[in-house]
Amino acid sequence: MTHPEVHPFIQLANVRVRLGGTEILRGVSAGIPRGRMTAILGLNGAGKTTLLKVLLGEIAFEGVVGFRCGHDHSHPSPRNVGYVPQRLRVEANLPLTVRDLFALALNERPMFMGTKRDQAKHLAMLTVVRAGHGLLDRWVETLSGGELQRVMLALALEPHPELLLLDEPASGIDFLDKLRYYDDIAAINASEGTTVVLVSHELELVRRHAHHVIALNKGVVAFEGPPDQLPATGGLDSLFVRG
Numbered sequence: 001m002t003h004p005e006v007h008p009f010i011q012l013a014n015v016r017v018r019l020g021g022t023e024i025l026r027g028v029s030a031g032i033p034r035g036r037m038t039a040i041l042g043l044n045g046a047g048k049t050t051l052l053k054v055l056l057g058e059i060a061f062e063g064v065v066g067f068r069c070g071h072d073h074s075h076p077s078p079r080n081v082g083y084v085p086q087r088l089r090v091e092a093n094l095p096l097t098v099r100d101l102f103a104l105a106l107n108e109r110p111m112f113m114g115t116k117r118d119q120a121k122h123l124a125m126l127t128v129v130r131a132g133h134g135l136l137d138r139w140v141e142t143l144s145g146g147e148l149q150r151v152m153l154a155l156a157l158e159p160h161p162e163l164l165l166l167d168e169p170a171s172g173i174d175f176l177d178k179l180r181y182y183d184d185i186a187a188i189n190a191s192e193g194t195t196v197v198l199v200s201h202e203l204e205l206v207r208r209h210a211h212h213v214i215a216l217n218k219g220v221v222a223f224e225g226p227p228d229q230l231p232a233t234g235g236l237d238s239l240f241v242r243g
């Protein structure tokens with residue numbers, strides 16, 4: 001693999017973020033390789049979600065985030081970036097079904113004017129994330145945590161993103177499907193060449209699927225490199241210090 005420092009898709013240089021008077025990211029420099037799966041590891045509060053928000057352009061930062069795509073990605077737009085947030089705040093009484101949500105996201109007509117083609121597309125979107133077709137007519141606010149995460153992944157994949165940012169996307173996925181869920185994300189990365197940045201606490205799955213790892217400790221990079229160079233699970237306290 002090309003080392004990300006040589007040809008990174010995204011290059012972060014001395015990225016600093018201050019929130020509520022505290023410096024959360026304290027000079028993060030790292031590379032995210034194109035077409036590969038990068039895992040971001042770290043203890044709770046290390047700054048992982050904050051880093052994804054920087055990549056999304058959602059929060060103010062100092063330093064440089066350089067996108068090297070051959071065209072202007074200095075302001076990545078939702079068309080080429082898919083995002084599954086860690087927490088989804090679904091408003092109570094949101095009068096939307098999953099089908100409506102998909103139609104809105106795809107800029108289609110409202111459901112009552114939907115065509116057979118739209119229906120097939122929506123079913124295909126759920127099939128990709130191994131969700132039952134029964135979800136289509138459910139109210140979004142009634143979905144379980146894992147069901148909502150699958151729907152969000154389906155939305156993030158449509159249209160095919162160039163960059164897919166996943167913040168603990170399988171935290172609510174049940175144990176029977178968690179391994180398949182990671183397999184599916186790895187398959188999307190391999191078949192579509194999508195650059196994936198995945199925040200995860202699933203160390204074994206990260207070791208199996210990620211090509212590149214960035215470990216954050218208290219807002220700085222404690223490790224960057226291939227997962228086989230990570231310390232053994234028993235030695236991780238050399239990288240991660242609580243408090």
Ligand SMILES: Nc1ncnc2c1ncn2[C@@H]1O[C@H](COP(=O)(O)OP(=O)(O)OP(=O)(O)O)[C@@H](O)[C@H]1O
Pocket residue numbers: 019020022024042043044045046047048049050051086
């Ligand atoms: N808007 C904010 N104002 C003040 N502090 C914030 C704000 N947002 C996040 N923080 C703090 O910044 C730190 C990093 O938060 P972040 O959500 O990036 O952590 P994380 O690594 O994603 O953790 P987790 O594994 O728990 O999801 C935390 O201590 C959090 O409390």
Ligand SMILES: [Mg+2]
Pocket residue numbers: 048049050086167
């Ligand atoms: Mg987080």
